[in-house]
Amino acid sequence: MGIWVLICLVSIFASARNVEAETNPFLILCGTNSSVNVHRRKWVGDLASDSNLTLSSPGISASTATFNGDSTYGALFKTARLFTEAANYTFKMDPGNYYLRLHFCPFSFENHNVNESQFDVMANSLKLVSAFRVPVELSFNNSYIQGLGSNSSASCLMKEYFLGVDSGQLVVKFIPTGGSFAFVNAIEVLPVISQLFVDTVSKVGGNGATSDLNLGQRGIETMYRLNVGGSEIEPNQDQDLWRMWEPDTSYMFASDAGSSVNNQSNITYSSMNDSSVAPLLVYETARAMINTQVLEKRFNMSWKFIVDPNFDYLVRLHFCELMFDKANQRIFRIYINNRTAAENFDVIVLAKGMNKAYHKDYFDVVSPQIDTLWIQLGPETVAGAAGTDALLNGLEIFKLSRNGNLAHVSETTGSGGNDVSAKTVRNHILWIGIAAGIVSISILAALCTLFFCLRKKNACPTKENSPGWRPLSLRGTIGNSTTDARGSKFSGGHLNLNGSIATVRGGKRFTIAEIRAATKNFDESLVIGEGGFGKVYKGEIDDGTLAAIKRAHPQSQQGLKEFETEIEMLSKLRHRHLVSMIGFCEENNEMILVYEYMANGTVRNHLFGSDLAPLTWRQRLEICIGSARGIHYLHTGAERGVIHRDVKTTNILLDENFVAKMADFGLSKTGPALDHTHVSTAVKGSFGYLDPEYFRRQQLTEKSDVYSFGVVLFEVVCARPVINPSLPKDQINLAEWALKWQRQRSLEAIMDQRLEGKYCPDSLKKFGEIAEKCLADEGKNRPTMGEVLWHLEYVLQLQEAWLRSNAGEESSSLVAENVEEADTEVSQNLPVSQDDENCIEVRTEDDGKPLTRRTSGLGGTVGCDEFSLLVNPQGR
The missing domain is CATH 1.20.5 (Single alpha-helices involved in coiled-coils or other helix-helix interfaces)
Known part of the structure; x- marks a missing residue:
């Protein structure tokens, strides 16, 4: 009997200890001996007698009288503990799992510059951060930021870790590095009684395979925690574990891809084991594809995250079906970093009903070359679901330790410490x-x-005529190779009396003496451009003809491959709207190209950033049409076509008559073979113009040029840079910002103010529709360049008719005449539909009678009803 009594007492004592551990976490306010209450939780000073911790070194107590963030949480960030040498916080605790949260908010310390603070942090044997610099972390926003309420600026951050404690204590050690100091504002150690993580997790791209992650022996860092489709959830609203849940809007690749839905009816957990995984507030809101104001159904909801490369990641997705009550009504796919994580995903089936909270974990490895993690949900195309939809309620991303390490040090900043890592030695x-x-x-x-x-x-070649680079003419890229009197090879031509060689196909071969004479020995005052390859000079050749002379830098290999590509492309491409190559020079280790001179420079210079006179709306339309003709020729003029891959306003040049010509073919690629749909290649291009589908899949198509050209169209009408970090967040990216206004049919609100009252509203309306269609998320939903070309010509006709009408001319017959001319000009490229329903109506100014033409629409044959959908898109 006595034994049973003893066992019962031991059990009661153990239960009491568990209850005490659960209800009394360590909430430590650093740098003080006083206490504060935040959301009914008492934070105790690290020097207070009741702190229940041991501090190995007192360090320096620092404080500030003010805090610029949210007043509720500001009490935690008015004091800090600063260490100039290694110091430990030791917490006595029972073995188990714990959340460790370190809070940092830099402010000015006496005689210490916070921007120079750099340190490591260890938790028992687990390294949490290395060469950690709080201001740098805040500026790059690469970690999980504690929002501290909607009024807070991102001036403070919290690093959250989940770890197991096997011994009876947790030692958190701060180690200054590089002769600097360490600091911390607050420390939170929270016992986790329930099982938050399981070891067996589905592997991304594993076709149903699972991985045993052994999470009990690994440290975990929370990188992101989002309340998808909803507002911020503060820690006091997640009272089990006091977690912070951010809104997902700032991480979405295209905010219009999913609309917010909510349902606050009786939501319950699909399993009682899930009760602490996330609060029910997370499941009351979601983001879904249904009812989004977009034109096409086949697209993905996408979220992009910056992560540390070369780590394992656990992605946790939270679901709760709020709209449908039967299976097969919403089935979708889940992609993580462009690989399939799940197919035929039906929340109703997995959660066992409507309004049931459910979560699913996936395991992925991020390679050393990648610092981004994409989460995408899209329709299941083969499952036969009633709706092509996807849904997500919440999202968490956790970084898993490797060999006892969670720390990542950027190669650009270095560790800054005294120790040389094994990697550095290797x-x-x-x-x-x-x-x-x-x-x-x-x-x-x-x-x-x-x-x-x-x-x-x-x-043996002498120094004077050393071939140097000469990579292309020696391979016979430019015509057929021949040998001149000096033994050098040149491309299919004849030797002139002056020693220059005129080629049949590649243009004239200039001597270095001629190039030096044309550029006044490469006079810096004649430089009109510069890139990774070298400089571009304005020069005079032969009888005074002006030319642009591109000189690759002989001491650098940067851009050499692009230089070769440009020669190859220009030697076989000829078109009025492509910049022509006059010739080349390859003497004395030089690699020089000579182009026709474009007197009016780049289109961008005429849009913004210079004192040049603004382009008229008609000039802008003609420039867009000219460049579209050049790109269309690239796509269709050769057997397999050519993809430019770097369409932007700095690569569209204007001659003395403002005729637009495409330039810079260094990144161009030959199009796919007939039995292929794309060219698989590394992503190259210019930020702001880059096709997102090409970026995700590394599959290049002609529609990648179409996307970039769509950005150009918006740049032409708005006259502002495609990326401007100085603007508010929602305006930084021109493509996203302009699409937002275009979808509201309010493009005139953001167009170049210098055009006010000088354009035809109908022409701007059609122009915006073309640009919008070019920026479709999937290439198959974008028009071809031939289709873009015709519609731009149509826009120009509207503008010209409007100008004539304003001048008091009769415009009816002119509109008809011009449209018929446009028909004739593009009929060879655009098949005309014979379906009477496929038409666009152009109403004349005098009698209102419609002038009808049949046309292939944007991205395919478009009927009158479908064309009206472009004007006023509703539903899908």
Whole structure:
């Protein structure tokens, strides 16, 4: 009997300890001996007698009288503990799982510059951060930011970790590095009684396979925690674990891809084990694809996150079906970093009903070369669901430790510490080996060269006519190679009396003397452009003809491949709206191209950033039409076509008559073969113009140029940079900002004010529709360049008719005549539909009678009803 009594007492005592641990977490306010209450939770000073911790070194107590953030949480950030040498916080606790939260809010310390603070943090044997600099972390916003309420600026951050404690204590150690100091404002250690994580998790791209992550022995860092489709959830609203849930809007790739839905009816957990996974508030709101104001059904809701490369990640998705009550009504796919994580995903089936909270975990590995993690949900195309929809209520991303390490140090900032990592040592050894190998190979090559030169003295090139780079003409890229009197190869031409070589296809081969004379020995005052390849000079050749002379830098290999590509492309492409290559020079280790001179420079210079006179609306339309003709020729003029891959306003040049010509073909790629739909290649292009589908899939198509051209169209009408970080967040990216206004049919609100009253409203309306269609998220939903070209010509006809009407002319017959001319001009490129319903109506000014033409629409054959959908898109 006594034994049973003893067992019962032990059980009661153990239960009491668990209850005490659950209800009394460590809430430590650093740098003080006083206490504060925040949301009914008492935070105790780290020097207070009842703090229940041991501090190995008192360090320096720092305080500030003011805090600029939310007043409720500001009490935690008015004091801090500063350490100039390593120091430990030791917490006595029972073995188990815990949340450790470190709170940082930099302010001016006496005689200490917070911008120079740099330190490591350890939790028992787990390294949490290395060379950690709070101001840098805040500026890059690469970690999980505690919002501190809607009124707070992102001036403070919280690092949250989930870890297991096997011994009877948790030691949090702060270690200054690089002769600097460490600091912390508050520390939170919260016991986790329920099981938040399971070891067996579905593997992304594993076709149903699972991975045993052994999470009980690994540290976990919370990177992101989002309340998808809803507002911010503050810690006091998640009272089990006091977690912060951010809104998802700022992480969405296209905010219009999913609309917010909510349902506050009786939501319950699908399993009692899920009760602490997330509060029910997370499941009361969601983001869904249904009822979004977009034109196409086949697209994904996408979220983009910056993560630390070369780590394992656990992605937790939260679901609750708020609208449908039967299976097969909403089925979708889940993609993580462009790989399929789940197919035929039906929340009703998995959660066992409507209004049932459910979550699913996925495991993925981020490679050393990638610092982004994409989460995408899209319709299941083969499942036969009643609606092509997807739904998501919440999202969490956790970083998993590797070999006891959660720390990541950017290669651009370095560690700044005193220790040299094993990786650094390996890199030094590697580079020493590479250098030794290069020296050995160079010596061997020199000996071989000397041997052959002695045997064939006449064949050994002299310094004067050394071939240098000369990569293309020696490969016969420009015409057929021939040998001149000096033994140098050139491309299919004849030797002129002055020693220059005129080629049949590649243009004239200039001597270096001619190039120096044309550029006044490369006078810096003649530089009109510069890039990674080198400089572009304005020069005079032959009888005074002006030319643009591009000189690649002989001491740098940067841009050499692009330089070769440009020669190859221009040697076989000829069109009025492509910049022409006059010739080249390849003497004295030089690689120089000579182009026709474009007197009016780039289109961008005429839109903003200069004192040039503004372009008229008609000029802008003609420039867009000219550049569209050039791109259309690239796509259709060769057997497999050519994809420009860098369409932007700085690559559209204007001659003395403002005729637009496409330039800079260094990134161009030959199009896919007939039995392929795309070219698989690394992503290259210019930020702001880059096709998101190409970026996600690394699959290049002609529609990638169409997307970039759509950005150009918006840039032309708005006359502002495509990326402007100085603007408010929603205006930084021109494509996103302009699309928002275009979808509201209010593009005139953001157009160049210098055009006010000088444009035809109907022409602007059609222009905006074309640009919007070019920026469709999926390439298959974008028009071809031929279709874009015709519609731009149609826009120009509207503008010209409007100008004539304002001048008092009769415009009816002119509109008809001009439209018929446009028909004739593009009929070879655009098949005309014979369906009487597929029409666009153009109403004349005098009698109101419709002038009808049949046309292939944007992205396919478009009937009158469908065309009206472009004007006023409703539903899907």
